[in-house]
Amino acid sequence: MSSFGYITAPRLSACGQLYQGDIFTAAPFLVPTAEGTTRTEAFPAVLLTPTCDFALKSGGDIRHLYAIEVFKPDSPLLQRFSQGPIPQHLLPLPPVAPMLPHGGAVHFRKSSPVHKTQLESKEGIVARHATLNEAGLRALLMAHTRYYLRLVLDPSQIPIPPDDPRLLWHAIDAVDAIKGYDGRRDALMVALTVAINALARHYGIAAPGPAPVGVHLYRLAVLSQQHARLPAELQGIDLEAIQTLVTMEYGLRDVYGHPPQDKRTLEPQFQAWLKDLEIVSLAVQARNAPQIPEQVYRNLSQRA
Amino acid sequence: MLGLNKATLSRHASHGDIAFQPVGFGRGKAIPPEEVLRLGSIYRRVPLPDLRHNLASFVAERAHANVETVGHSLEELTVNEEAGGQGGTAAMRRGAGTARVPEWMLEFERLSTSSSAQGDAYTFVDGQEYEDHRYAGSYREDTGDLTLHDLGLDPAVLVAG
Numbered sequence: 001m002s003s004f005g006y007i008t009a010p011r012l013s014a015c016g017q018l019y020q021g022d023i024f025t026a027a028p029f030l031v032p033t034a035e036g037t038t039r040t041e042a043f044p045a046v047l048l049t050p051t052c053d054f055a056l057k058s059g060g061d062i063r064h065l066y067a068i069e070v071f072k073p074d075s076p077l078l079q080r081f082s083q084g085p086i087p088q089h090l091l092p093l094p095p096v097a098p099m100l101p102h103g104g105a106v107h108f109r110k111s112s113p114v115h116k117t118q119l120e121s122k123e124g125i126v127a128r129h130a131t132l133n134e135a136g137l138r139a140l141l142m143a144h145t146r147y148y149l150r151l152v153l154d155p156s157q158i159p160i161p162p163d164d165p166r167l168l169w170h171a172i173d174a175v176d177a178i179k180g181y182d183g184r185r186d187a188l189m190v191a192l193t194v195a196i197n198a199l200a201r202h203y204g205i206a207a208p209g210p211a212p213v214g215v216h217l218y219r220l221a222v223l224s225q226q227h228a229r230l231p232a233e234l235q236g237i238d239l240e241a242i243q244t245l246v247t248m249e250y251g252l253r254d255v256y257g258h259p260p261q262d263k264r265t266l267e268p269q270f271q272a273w274l275k276d277l278e279i280v281s282l283a284v285q286a287r288n289a290p291q292i293p294e295q296v297y298r299n300l301s302q303r304a
Numbered sequence: 305m306l307g308l309n310k311a312t313l314s315r316h317a318s319h320g321d322i323a324f325q326p327v328g329f330g331r332g333k334a335i336p337p338e339e340v341l342r343l344g345s346i347y348r349r350v351p352l353p354d355l356r357h358n359l360a361s362f363v364a365e366r367a368h369a370n371v372e373t374v375g376h377s378l379e380e381l382t383v384n385e386e387a388g389g390q391g392g393t394a395a396m397r398r399g400a401g402t403a404r405v406p407e408w409m410l411e412f413e414r415l416s417t418s419s420s421a422q423g424d425a426y427t428f429v430d431g432q433e434y435e436d437h438r439y440a441g442s443y444r445e446d447t448g449d450l451t452l453h454d455l456g457l458d459p460a461v462l463v464a465g
Contacts, residue, residue: 004456054439071462079464086450094461103462139455150446155456157441215366 004139006096006130007169011278014124016285018063018116019164020056021132021140022047025099027065027119030112044068044099046106046132046140047119054141055161063119067110068093071102078102088150091143093136099129106140108147120287134166163201165281168194172277175270181263184270189252192273195280196220196245202284203237204291219301221246223292226300234290241283244276305358306340307349337363341378 006023029043045065049056071078081092091106119126132140138155145153160167171191178184193213200206200216205223224242227235251269260266306313313335316322323339335343337359344355360375452459
């Protein structure tokens, strides 16, 4: 697993969806007063589902925030974290410039509901500075569950929805971290698998059970080929992203089938594919993606 | 599934007696469901109801279809097979016109002939399937001993001034 960190723009799309682990510099935090009223304060916060679910519920209008304490060099908590165990109601956050120059901590005892329109507008997500990377999200979910259930889960086994772009970013970074040709080729194939599953789930055409990734790619390809036959309200699918994946799958298969004499000649192609996968990671962040019902897909498939 | 030796199937396939699709780099062969049924009814190594059941489970999982629906279609196919007689491969009989091809079978057939779903695509199946909300991993009671390291944090990144 990679180390706890953050994802920022340009990977994180300003106009994309909200995700668990989104970090806000100044979120509208609801503070109860002694008079029985509430007031709103702008506060650094992290977005998290209010229950022990591992996926953020996109339905409903209410989102949930937890306060972030921004550390200073002499913060008592900073001292405490470096010396001993982590208290159950806290999650340490590593530094990220310029918001958390010395790191910070999520306080699970300090939470606030917020109307979704306060966080996302047509122009984009309001005051989102970053989102946690895959390792960070897993740590957040683990710490959150620990706070409520007093149980310590294995973070590597916490389920993350396949269309969460963090899985794809992690897979892309894994390719970058490998030097050898064979390793990079295999890691690219893993990243392609993650991308196909993500996009298929993004459009609601991935089967919930175990299915070969080829089935998901086939379904995406059918959507792309039969795009004109889709009802108007479902036509907003990203054809370029789908075509990118289909082309890449062909290309990678060719690389496996006919490896060149000089493997170094493939590096530019590998780089191009990595850029393509970054584009797909933007596509899976799109808000309100059309969800293709099974029957609509079936009808398209019959005509394919 | 048929109780037949792989070499036997391969030999018949190479003689053109069995309809199949090559998969992978020519290393494997995929036999369509109706062809499996035809072979099952010829060789009778496995009772037909058992074969239908096993085949339905196999196909339903891959074609994302209901196992009972697939089983029912297979049963109809077997009945037609027995009523309509033998002769020629399944592919040939399909060419001659089939009365009704179930929806799941169309998808299954297309999957087996689609270049994007074929061959290598199956070799990089993601073994780790996610369920969005259910945790199936291990856990332990919290004894208050969680450290930065357990959270994937390097203690060096959080240093008091």
